[in-house]
Amino acid sequence: MYGLAMAKGLLVTLKNFTKKPFTVQYPEQRVKQHPRFRGEEFVWYEERCTGCASCAKYCPLGIIKIVTTPSETAPAEGDKYRLELFDISINRCMFCGLCVEACPYDALFMGSGFEQGQYSRKNMVIDIDHLRQADKHPSTFFRPQLEDAGYDPRGGKPLHWQEVGRESWQWHQREKAGMRIDRPVPSDLLDEEPRVDSSFVEDRPTARPVPREDDA
Amino acid sequence: MNCVLGPDNILYDTLLFRVIYDFVGQLLPCGLAYVASGFAIMFLLANGVLLGAGGFSWAERRLIGRFHNRVGPNRWGPFGTLQPMADLFKLLFKEDLTPRGADRIVFMIVPVAMVAPVILMMAVVPFAKDTALANLNVGVLYVLAVTSITSIAIFMAGWSSNNLYAMFGASRGVAVLISYEVPVVMSLLGVVLVAGSMSMADVVSAQTVPFLLVQPLAFFVFFAGTSAELNRTPFDLAEAESEIIAGYHIEYSGVKFALIQAAEFGAVLTSSAVMVTLFLSGWSGPASSYLGWAWFLMKIGVLAFVFSWIRATFPRLRIDQLLAFAWKFLLPLSIINLFATALEVYFLRDGAGILEATDLWIMAGINFGVAIGCLLIFGTLIQDKVRPVRPVSGVTIAAPEVF
Numbered sequence: 001m002y003g004l005a006m007a008k009g010l011l012v013t014l015k016n017f018t019k020k021p022f023t024v025q026y027p028e029q030r031v032k033q034h035p036r037f038r039g040e041e042f043v044w045y046e047e048r049c050t051g052c053a054s055c056a057k058y059c060p061l062g063i064i065k066i067v068t069t070p071s072e073t074a075p076a077e078g079d080k081y082r083l084e085l086f087d088i089s090i091n092r093c094m095f096c097g098l099c100v101e102a103c104p105y106d107a108l109f110m111g112s113g114f115e116q117g118q119y120s121r122k123n124m125v126i127d128i129d130h131l132r133q134a135d136k137h138p139s140t141f142f143r144p145q146l147e148d149a150g151y152d153p154r155g156g157k158p159l160h161w162q163e164v165g166r167e168s169w170q171w172h173q174r175e176k177a178g179m180r181i182d183r184p185v186p187s188d189l190l191d192e193e194p195r196v197d198s199s200f201v202e203d204r205p206t207a208r209p210v211p212r213e214d215d216a
Numbered sequence: 217m218n219c220v221l222g223p224d225n226i227l228y229d230t231l232l233f234r235v236i237y238d239f240v241g242q243l244l245p246c247g248l249a250y251v252a253s254g255f256a257i258m259f260l261l262a263n264g265v266l267l268g269a270g271g272f273s274w275a276e277r278r279l280i281g282r283f284h285n286r287v288g289p290n291r292w293g294p295f296g297t298l299q300p301m302a303d304l305f306k307l308l309f310k311e312d313l314t315p316r317g318a319d320r321i322v323f324m325i326v327p328v329a330m331v332a333p334v335i336l337m338m339a340v341v342p343f344a345k346d347t348a349l350a351n352l353n354v355g356v357l358y359v360l361a362v363t364s365i366t367s368i369a370i371f372m373a374g375w376s377s378n379n380l381y382a383m384f385g386a387s388r389g390v391a392v393l394i395s396y397e398v399p400v401v402m403s404l405l406g407v408v409l410v411a412g413s414m415s416m417a418d419v420v421s422a423q424t425v426p427f428l429l430v431q432p433l434a435f436f437v438f439f440a441g442t443s444a445e446l447n448r449t450p451f452d453l454a455e456a457e458s459e460i461i462a463g464y465h466i467e468y469s470g471v472k473f474a475l476i477q478a479a480e481f482g483a484v485l486t487s488s489a490v491m492v493t494l495f496l497s498g499w500s501g502p503a504s505s506y507l508g509w510a511w512f513l514m515k516i517g518v519l520a521f522v523f524s525w526i527r528a529t530f531p532r533l534r535i536d537q538l539l540a541f542a543w544k545f546l547l548p549l550s551i552i553n554l555f556a557t558a559l560e561v562y563f564l565r566d567g568a569g570i571l572e573a574t575d576l577w578i579m580a581g582i583n584f585g586v587a588i589g590c591l592l593i594f595g596t597l598i599q600d601k602v603r604p605v606r607p608v609s610g611v612t613i614a615a616p617e618v619f
Contacts, residue, residue, distance in 0.1 A: 003595045006530065013283045013529040022285045 033112060035140040035152045038095045041111030042088055043138040044131040045161035048107035051081035055099035055108050063089045064099060086131055090116065091124035101142050106165045109138030112153040138164060231346035233257055257349055262335045269334075269482035270300035276481070276524045283528035304474060312470035315378050322376035327468070327475035329369035334479050336362045337486040340416050344499050344508035348417060355416035356404055359490055360397075363445065366483070367393035370454065370464050373476075377467040385463025388535060389454030392444055395542040400441035402550035403434040406557040407494050410571065410579070420498035425576040428495045432580075433553040433587040435495045437546045442487045443523060444542070447480065450530040451538060488519035545598045549590055556586050 024031050033039075051068035067085035100110050111134075118124050136158040140147040145166045151159070221234055236253040244252060274289065274297060281288025289296040314323055340355040342348035352358050367390050374386020408414055410430055411422040419427075428435050444451035455463030465476045492498055492515040499508030533541065560582060564575040571579075 003591065009529045010525065013525060016285050017279075017283050017525075019285060021282065021287045023287045025287070025290075 033154055035112075035147065035154075037112050037114075037139055037153075038097050038110045038141050039112040039114055039139060039153075040090060040095070040116045041113045041134055041137075042126060042131065043109040043111055043134065043136050044086065045107050045109075045136070045164065046083065046132060047161040048105045048165065049083065049086075050105060050107075051083050052104065054102040054104060058098045058102035060096065060098060061092050061094065063092050065089075083128060086128040087125050088131075089125040091121055097141055106143065106145075109143060109164070110141045112137060112139050136160075233349065261338050261349060265335050265338055265482045265486060266331075266478055268485045269478045270304065272485055272520060273303070273477070273481045274299050275520070276484075276527070279521065279524040280528040283525065307470055307474040307477075310470040310473075312472065313467070315467045317378040318467065319376035319378075322372050323467075324472075326369055326373040326376065327472040327479070329365065329372060330476050330479035331482070333362045333365040333369075334482045334486050337490060341486070341489045341493050342417050342420060342498060343489070343512045345505055346417075347509075351415060351417050354414045356408055356414045356419070356494070359416075360401055360404065363487075364393075364397065366445070367397075373464040373468070377464070379467050381460045381462070382464050382466050384460045385454045385456075385466070388460075389447060389464055391535070392447070392451060392453060392538060392542075395539055396441040396444040396546070399437050399542060399546035399550040400445070402547065402554055403431075403437040403441070404494065406431050406434045406550075406553050409554075409557050409561050410576070412570075416493050416498075419494055420500060422571075423497035423500065424573045425580060426495065426497040429580040430576050430583060431495065431553065431557065432584055433549055433590060434557075435491075436587070436591075437550045437553070438491065438495070439522075440546060441542075442491065443526065444538070446483050446487060446523075448484070448523065449527040450533060452532060453535055453538060456532060484520060484523050485516060488516045488523070491519055492516055540598065545594055549594060552586065552590055553583070556583060 051066065053064075053066045053068070056062070056064040056066045065085055065087040066083065068081040068083055070081060072082075095110070097110055100108050116124070137153040137156065138146065138151075138159060139153050140151055143164070143166075146159075146164065221237060233253060236256050237249060240253045240256070241249040243249070277299070278288035278290075278296065289299040292298045292302050314320060337359055339349040340352050340358050342351070348355075370389040370393070371386045374382045374384075374389070377383075407419065407427055410427065411419040413419060413422070447454045453459075453463075455465065460466075465473060468476055489512070492512060496515045496519075498515075499512040501507070501511035504511060557579070560579045561571065564578060565571055
């Protein structure tokens with residue numbers, strides 16, 4: 001019969017009428033993002049960065065500009081290069097995350113934002129001051145150590161540079177200082193101290209990322 | 217000055233008019249007071265219809281949003297209730313364009329000619345006890361006559377716009393309106409037969425049993441025909457956005473477009489009002505002498521909801537499907553309904569020609585059986601007429617012979 005299918009159609013729309021609307025009202029409500037979201041505000045830890053410019057080399061668009069000068073501090077004090085410039089012009093960035101994957105010292109992280117609308121192209125350049133002052137809410141993209149700890153960049157606490165590495169921070173400090181160490185598997189180093197003289201670093205207990213309470 | 221309305225006056229039955237007339241008559245001479253109170257009541261009616269059209273445009277967009285799992289307009293005002301105001305102001309500030317080569321006078325008349333029948337329709341509809349503007353003894357005929365003006369307005373719009381899309385839309389619209397006028401009139405004849413009067417107030421008072429139950433087939437035909445005449449979505453060929461952009465009102469902008477839109481949304485409400493009066497027992501209900509208007513508005517709301525529901529659900533028909541639906545489905549149904557009703561009225565009425573409530577219930581039972589049977593039979597018969605066009609299979613064109 002002809003009208004039956006029409007009656008079924010009416011029932012379908014009536015069923016949809018009783019459901020909650022699918023729309024997320026954007027400025028008031030936001031879709032909950034995955035912690036691995038590759039967002040806009042890059043998170044950069046100056047303390048971890050050696051100025052190696054791996055990120056700039058790996059960037060397929062060449063939009064990361066790094067200028068370094070040899071620092072005055074002795075290598076044993078923990079600094080090889082001083083960064084003069086660290087510009088990411090995100091107006092051409094496609095958020096592929098290759099710079100984050102390339103960083104050998106876990107100094108660069110993707111952010112979790114997506115609302116960097118600007119009125120001018122000049123404002124789309126994230127410079128070094130901006131990176132220094134920005135809130136440190138790193139995305140867990142390509143950072144399994146954060147993901148394993150259950151860190152959520154949206155709503156999680158800002159992370160200190162000592163908390164975000166894939167190995168203990170003391171090891172990182174020595175590696176950065178140019179000390180040759182025989183290098184075991186990094187995961188073995190997570191819990192035990194490296195077999196080198198560590199007299200120049202002050203010993204602090206390794207801080208680990210704390211899982212969020214409301215994440216459970 | 218004490219002005220008294222004679223009982224032979226056409227407006228004597230209108231309680232609202234008499235109240236206003238008594239009040240104004242103390243200030244003005246009687247003839248002037250008659251005209252002034254008429255204008256007052258017309259002001260009320262016209263603004264009520266236009267405000268209702270605005271409100272309905274918001275309500276329909278919200279409802280269709282919910283039917284589509286969206287939210288609908290909700291930004292401006294609480295729950296977006298001020299959205300019609302925003303739309304109106306946007307349209308008021310738009311430039312009012314008239315295309316080159318247009319027939320200017322006809323082009324200007326069209327918005328008024330679209331709005332006028334919508335408001336005129338409300339003149340005979342009693343929205344509470346004794347509150348129709350004019351209790352015409354041919355109210356049903358008046359409604360049918362007034363709604364037919366819309367087809368002329370549509371054709372005027374299409375002709376005067378100097379635009380082929382508008383002309384297409386207008387010819388489609390007129391074809392639809394002329395076709396659907398026939399079953400609509402035929403279905404109303406059954407109602408008039410049962411009520412024994414063409415006056416809207418008498419039809420309401422005759423509905424001890426709502427005519428929705430007594431005349432289910434007539435209600436179905438009238439509802440389908442009316443939604444076709446209103447150019448609403450399953451039948452909106454005249455203004456099909458995806459085919460002929462906006463149809464007959466393609467060249468209209470600014471205030472004129474606002475008026476045409478108001479006429480379209482208001483027409484839904486006023487035809488719902490007519491339908492409520494004719495089929496859903498109008499303003500009557502519990503405590504109807506005080507709350508008649510509330511019952512009336514509530515029933516209009518229910519019908520408007522059904523209109524929105526249908527609009528949210530069905531895709532547009534093709535023109536041949538549309539005309540087949542009118543001539544091969546609705547017209548036979550309305551004729552069958554008319555014959556069945558006439559026979560029932562002939563056999564069931566008593567000596568004075570009055571139908572009791574029990575007679576109405578008997579008629580309801582018979583007519584429901586007739587309605588279901590007819591819908592089944594004609595639904596099966598029309599199936600072939602409304603299928604999509606397929607190429608004829610099994611016919612091969614012979615290749616031309618090559619010498």
